[in-house]
Amino acid sequence: MPATENTLSIWHLVVNASFVVQLVMLSLIIASVISWAMIFQRVTYQRRAKEAFTSFEKQFWSGIDLNQLYRQGNGRNEYAEGIENIFRSGFKEFTRLRQQAGADSDAVMEGCQRAMRVALAREEEKLEENLPFLASVASVSPYVGLFGTVWGIMQSFLSLSNVHQTTLATVAPGIAEALIATAIGLFAAIPAVLAYNKFSARAEALMSNYRTFAEEFSAILHRQVHSK
Amino acid sequence: MDQNRFSIPMMISVLLHIALLIAFLVNWNFFKTKKNEDYPQHFVMATLVDLKPKAIAKPQQNKEQNLDAKNFEDLKNLKKQQEQKKKEAEALEQKKKDQAAKESADKAEKLKQQKQKEEQAKAAKAKAEAEKKKKVEAEKQKAEAELKKKREQEAQEEKRRQEAARQEQEKHIADTADDANVKSYSELIRERVEQNWSRPPSARTGMVCEFVIDMLPNGQVVKVTLTKSSGNAAYDMSAEQAIKRVERFTEIKDVPIDVFEKYFRRFKFVFNPEDLRQ
Missing domain, CATH: 1.20.5 (Single alpha-helices involved in coiled-coils or other helix-helix interfaces)
Structure with a gap:
């Protein structure tokens, strides 16, 4: 292979691209880096939440005393995550209301359900954190890349107007350079789309698990309130 | 955290x-x-044929600037060298002949002197014999002179023959030069027509149509007639339009008038553009 063919490498194209195209490429690469960081962060967080959910549910249905479970959580230094947070806020509200003198059972139930709803909303927020960013990267970066491409092709055709003898070789580098912008845009967008779909589905599944648990837990508390 | x-x-x-x-x-x-x-790479080896540059060399003297001046200069030099070589060869031959003649003359002189010496030594010997010998000597000399003359004649003849050969060669060169000229000018015409040609969408490779273009010596197109259609009316029409649009082939006025009369007065033009779609 002759050495001259190597001159048209990706690197040369990127370096020789016009300023706007370079800016587009840079922003797309930054978007890609950030979205990948979020992907990794989400993966670890959701995996942890799922593991915590399975282990806590196992513990919860093992017949352990609820007071003991609550105290176990108190002893831990870490901040409570996911499912345990819901349990704790519900149970705390429940015990607090029951200790008050003239609280009737419906008011107790209502109060602890409200507390659990709040905790659920917080958990949902945590689970779906960063997903909007992934969604916008997924939908916008192809357009940004396309903008870079259109700009680059425009430039290469503008420069073509000054040339008398038009060959493919005079246009080709400009178009190749412009197409790199689209390539980078797609490179950023495709993982973001996949990640967004996956994470939102998983967050949805976890949230429905949490809600089921909250219902079950409130059923248990209801039984306790009305058994008196 | x-x-x-x-x-x-x-x-x-x-x-x-x-x-x-x-x-x-x-x-x-x-x-x-x-x-x-x-894709295995294919190499095409091109060797420059000697005849062609020779052929172009002479007529280029009065041709337009866009034919390569340097090339022309080279060719000129080449031709000069060839002529010089030929001349040198001739001179050498002549020299050789002269030398041979001179040597034989020298020899004869020596012989004569020796003989004279002998004569002097043998003066007493019969004068008649000496005279006879002298006669023989004279005859010999005469013969030699004749031989020399003959040789000179031969040499001259040889020279004339070579001259004739050279002239013949030059004529050949001029003829082939005309051919090459015609070729290059028809190439130019073709180029000009293609430049002015707006290709119809139905044009495909392999379409060929032929025209007869009547021209004036200044390159002005007088008449265009289609002699052979490509089978596609739009294609023929567009080619004819292209020729008419050129109007005047400015390069043609540089063609020597005899060549023009021979080839370009009624120029058979084959329109066969190569860069078409399949």
Whole structure:
């Protein structure tokens, strides 16, 4: 292979691209880096939440005393995550209301359900954190890349107007350079789309698990309130 | 804790991108080399035929500037060298002949002197014999002189023959030069027509149509007649339009008038553009 063919490498194209195209490429690469960081962060967080959910549910249905479970959580230094947070806020509200003198059972139930709803909303927020960013990267970066491409092709055709003898070789580098912008845009967008779909589905599944648990837990508390 | 949440994922992400970038930069040629293996390269060797430059050399003297001046200069030099060589060869031959004649003359002189000496030594011997000998000597000399003359004649004849051969060769050169000229000018005409041609969408490779173009010596197109259709009316029409649009082939006025009369007064033009769609 002759050495001259190597001159048209990706690197040369990127370096020789016009300023706007370079800016587009840079922003797309930054978007890609950030979205990948979020992907990794989400993966670890959701995996942890799922593991915590399975282990806590196992513990919860093992017949352990609820007071003991609550105290176990108190002893831990870490901040409570996911499912345990819901349990704790519900149970705390429940015990607090029951200790008050003239609280009737419906008011107790209502109060602890409200507390659990709040905790659920917080958990949902945590689970779906960063997903909007992934969604916008997924939908916008192809357009940004396309903008870079259109700009680059425009430039290469503008420069073509000054040339008398038009060959493919005079246009080709400009178009190749412009197409790199689209390539980078797609490179950023495709993982973001996949990640967004996956994470939102998983967050949805976890949230429905949490809600089921909250219902079950409130059923248990209801039984306790009305058994008196 | 909340601030450090993103530090590790960010690091992983940046490392991933850098690794990808390096892989791209280092291995970019990998794709290309693989592709190249599929297509074996064909080499076409072109050797410059000696006749052609010779042929173009002479008529270029009065031709337009866009024919390569340097090339022309080279060719001129080449021709000069050839002529010089020929002359040198002739001179050498002549010299050789002269030398041979001179040598024989010298020899004769020596012989004569010796004989005279002998005569002097043998003066007493019969004068008649000496006279006889002298006569023989004279005859010999005469014969030699005749031989010499004959040789000279031969040499002259040889020279004349060579001259004739040379002239013949030059004539041949001029003829072929005309051919080459005609070729290059028809190429120019073709180029001009193609420049002015707006190709119809139905034009395909392999379409050929022929015209007879009547021209004036200044290159002005007088008449265009289609002699052979390509089978596609739009194509024929567009080609004819292109020729008419050129109007005047300015290069033609540089053609020597005899060549013009011979080839371009009624010029048979084959329109066969090569860069068409399949």
